[in-house]
Amino acid sequence: MERLKNEIRITHSDLITAIRKALEYTGVPAHIANVEAEVMAESDLMGVASHGIRMLPGLITGIREGRSSANPNIKIVRDFNAICVLDGDNGPGRFLCVEAMTYAIERAKKFGIGTCLAKNVTHWGRGFAYAFRAAQAGTIGICMTNAITNMVAWGSSQPLLGNNPIAVGVPRKGKNPIVLDMAMSQAAIGKMVTYLREGKSTPLGWGLDEEGRPTTDPRAMLTSKRILPFGEHKGAGLAIMMELLTGALSGSMLSYEIGEADPSGLDPNSSKLFIAIDVQAIGDIESLSASIEKMYQWMHKTEPTIDIFYPGDQSWKNRETNLREGIPIRPDILEDLKKVNVIL
DSSP, rough: OOOOTTTTTEHHHHHHHHHHHHHHHHHHHHHHHHHHHHHHHHHHHTTOGGGGGGGGGHHHHHHHHSSSSSSSOOOOEEEETTEEEEETOOOOOOOHHHHHHHHHHHHHHHHSSEEEEEEEEEHHOOTTHHHHHHTTTEEEEEEOOOOOOOOOOTTTOOBBBBOOOOEEOOOOOOOOOOEEEEESSSHHHHHHHHHHHHTTTTTTSSSOTTSSSOOOOOOOOHHTTTETTTTTTHHHHHHHHHHHHIIIHHTTHHHHHHHHHOOOOOOEEEEEEEEEEGGGGGGGGHHHHHHHHHHHHHHHHSTTSSSOTTTTTTHHHHHHHHHHHEEEEEEHHHHHEEEEEEEO
């Protein structure tokens, strides 16, 4: 992994401790802060700095300003066998999402499939975390969310849709799960912010400037808020379906309403859908794992001169490197943390 100039390195355990202490100081109970810190640090550990501790200042500020609940009054407002609906009271999003996926997994183990629709939740960080945890439990995990409007479609001059990410995790015996985590835009907003922080140009096709022209300048895209969907109408269509399965289905805020109420990116009042499917209810993990390996070997044999990667493979490689060498934290992120009295 490329080392950035003037970065610091911190151990995984120390990063978790720093996040946990900062949240507890802000009034978050220990049991919530522990989970929130674990999931947030995990993103940095796996090399996705855009969704890790970089997001801590926004959460702390949201709690201090009353836009997020430090100690939410979490309720199961509907419970129907394999399905439940959770009201998260806009508490810390990572904790709430682990709770919601846990409910889905528990129901999957009982009924073969389980679903939890969570509403009034803040930003979940990285959807990978919840699909991964479902796969660790021997279930196929699927989760999706709506988000603040940040994506143009059909040639619009204003953002009409959220980029509404989805993550899917598939377990395999003796190896790390396969986890796909993707937004409906060409790139996640957090990734664009990372490119901006690092002074890099983006690939062409990620977004437009304020004049509607294609650009490789992440600042121009973020300023114009004209992020492009992947696959044009395909990404836009999927974003709409994610919206219908989250905000619309829960009866909570839609993407544009989330943005109107709070444009900060904390995304209070967003909704997320968590689905777990018990592999044992359909077949067995040994057979699934064998098919996964068979497919990989066929692809490698068919194209032996190229590297074949399953979704999530790079995250596992980054995890190994960062456990060994320490997790890199950029100086500009350190400065943002200092503004909310977090010192690493």
